[in-house]
Amino acid sequence: MPELPEVETSRQGIINYATDKTLKSLWLSNKALRYPYNFEPPIFVGKRCINITRRAKYLIWHFDQEKLLVHLGMSGSLRVEETSKLTKKKHDHAVFSFDGGYSVIYHDPRRFGSIMMYSGEWQKKMAKLAPEPLSSEFNSHYLINKLKQTTRPIKITLMDQSIVVGVGNIYANEVLFQLKIHPEKQSSLVTTAEAEKLVVSIKTILAAAIKQGGTTLRDFVSGNNKPGYFKQSLLVYDREGLPCVSCGKPISKMTLGQRSSFYCKVCQPCSVKS
DNA sequence: CCTTCACCCTGCACGC
DNA sequence: TGCGTGCAGGGTGAAG
Numbered sequence: 001m002p003e004l005p006e007v008e009t010s011r012q013g014i015i016n017y018a019t020d021k022t023l024k025s026l027w028l029s030n031k032a033l034r035y036p037y038n039f040e041p042p043i044f045v046g047k048r049c050i051n052i053t054r055r056a057k058y059l060i061w062h063f064d065q066e067k068l069l070v071h072l073g074m075s076g077s078l079r080v081e082e083t084s085k086l087t088k089k090k091h092d093h094a095v096f097s098f099d100g101g102y103s104v105i106y107h108d109p110r111r112f113g114s115i116m117m118y119s120g121e122w123q124k125k126m127a128k129l130a131p132e133p134l135s136s137e138f139n140s141h142y143l144i145n146k147l148k149q150t151t152r153p154i155k156i157t158l159m160d161q162s163i164v165v166g167v168g169n170i171y172a173n174e175v176l177f178q179l180k181i182h183p184e185k186q187s188s189l190v191t192t193a194e195a196e197k198l199v200v201s202i203k204t205i206l207a208a209a210i211k212q213g214g215t216t217l218r219d220f221v222s223g224n225n226k227p228g229y230f231k232q233s234l235l236v237y238d239r240e241g242l243p244c245v246s247c248g249k250p251i252s253k254m255t256l257g258q259r260s261s262f263y264c265k266v267c268q269p270c271s272v273k274s
Numbered sequence: 275c276c277t278t279c280a281c282c283c284t285g286c287a288c289g290c
Numbered sequence: 291t292g293c294g295t296g297c298a299g300g301g302t303g304a305a306g
Contacts, residue, residue, distance in 0.1 A: 003299060034282070034301080057300075074300050075284075091284085110283045112300060152277070161301075168299055237299090258279075260298085 002072040004133070004166030004206055007057045009213030010078045014104045017080050018049045018061070021098035029093040031111060034073060039117035044068065049098065056129050056165035060118060069122055073112030079105050130164050133202050138164050140196040147187040147195055154190055155183035156257045158198070167202060169259045170237045171209070175201045176263065177236035182270040183254070183261045209233075236262045 002010070026041040047063040054060070061068040072078070081087070083103045086095070094106035094115055106115060116122055131137035146163050147154070157163055158172045167175075176183050179197050181190070190198070212233070235245050240253040244264040254261050 006299085071300085073283095074298070108283095109285065110298090112282065112284095150276075156277095159300095170299055257277095259300095 002057055002074075002076060003168035003170055003209075004057055005209035005213050007059065007072060007166075008054055008210050010072070011052055011054050011059055012213075014078055014080055015052050017100065017102040018096070018098055018104055019051055020048065021100045021102075022046065022048045023063070023096060024099050025095075025097045027095040027097075028115075031093060033093060033108065033111050034071070034114040035116060037115070038119055039066075043117065055126060056132070056161065057168075058126065067118035069114070069116045069118045069126075070106065071114045073108060073110060073114070075110040076106065076108035076113035079107065081105060128162075130160075130162050133164050133166050133206055138199065138203075140192075140199045143199055144192055144195045147190050150187045152187055153184040153256055154181060154187050155261055157187040158202075159257070159259070164202070166206065170234065171202070171205055173237045173262050174205055174234060177268065178205070180267050182268045183256055183263050184270060236264065238262065 023044050023046065026044055028037065028041060043066060044063055047065065050062040050064065052059055052061050057071060059070040061070060070078075080102050083097050083101055086097075086103055086105075088095070088105075089107065091109040091111075092105050092107050093111070095103050096105075097103040106113075118126075131142065143164070147157065150157055152160075155172050155176060158167050158175070159169065173183070175198065178201050179194060181194060181198075236251055238260075239251045239262055241250045243249065244251055244267060247264065247266045249264060249266045251262055252265050254263070
C-alpha cells in the first residue's frame with residue numbers, strides 16, 4: 001500500500017523496535033520477491049541495527065557493517081509483533097527478530113517488493129534517484145526546468161522517478177485535482193505559476209499524509225495494522241462517477257501510462273492538452 | 275535521447 | 291456457489 005507517506009509511516013512504526021537492537025535471527029520464506037536475494041541471513045544475524053532511514057520508497061536498514069534495502073512494492077507492509085507471541089501469516093516473507101523481544105515482519109502478497117543487501121550495484125542505482133519531494137532540492141526552479149524537457153502528460157512526468165521520487169498514482173491524481181490541471185496536459189506547457197503551485201502542493205499533501213499516518217502507528221504493535229491510508233481524505237482518487245467535491249459533476253476516469261487517472265472534466269478542463 | 279509497453283504476482287470485486 | 295474477467299497504490303528493462 002505504499003506511497004511515500006506509507007513508507008515513511010512504516011519506518012516510524014518499526015524504528016523503535018529495531019534501532020540499537022541486535023538482530024537475533026532472520027527468517028526468509030522460500031518464495032522469491034522482486035529480485036533474488038543477494039545475501040544469506042547469517043550476514044546480518046548478530047549485527048546491531050544502528051538506524052533505519054528512507055530514500056524515495058526504499059527503507060535503508062543500517063546495521064553495524066552492512067546495510068539492507070527494503071522496498072514494499074505494491075502490496076508490501078511491515079508489522080511489529082512480540083517475538084514470543086509471533087504468528088506467521090500467509091505471505092509473510094521475512095521475520096527480523098531483535099533482542100528486546102520484538103520482531104519486524106515483512107508481508108507482501110504480490111511479491112513486487114524486495115529485500116536486498118545494499119550492494120555497490122544498489123548504491124549506484126540509489127545515487128541516480130531524483131530529489132526527495134520534501135527536500136529543498138525539489139523546488140519550482142528545478143521542476144520548471146524538468147517540465148520544459150518533455151512533452152509527456154504532466155501526470156506521467158510527476159510520477160517519473162527520475163524527475164521526483166515518491167509521488168505515486170494516488171497523490172499525482174490528488175495534486176492535479178487540487179490545482180485544477182488536466183492530467184494529460186503536456187508537461188512543457190505547464191505554466192511557471194502552475195509549476196510553482198505543483199511543488200507547494202506536492203510537499204503539502206505528502207507532509208499532511210505522513211502526519212496522518214502517525215495516528216495509526218500504535219497499531220503496528222498489535223500486528224493488525226491497517227495501512228495508514230486515508231481514503232476519506234482523498235478528493236478524487238477512486239471516485240469515478242461520484243460527485244466532484246468542488247462542482248458536483250461526476251468524476252471521470254481514464255488510463256494514462258497504464259495507470260488509472262481520476263479527474264473532473266469541469267474543474268480540470270483540457271484547455272491546453274497537446 | 276525520449277516514450278511506450280509488457281510484465282513480475284496474488285487477491286479481490288464484479289458480472290454472469 | 292463458482293467461474294471468468296479486469297483491476298490494483300511500483301518499478302524495470304526492452305523495444306519502438
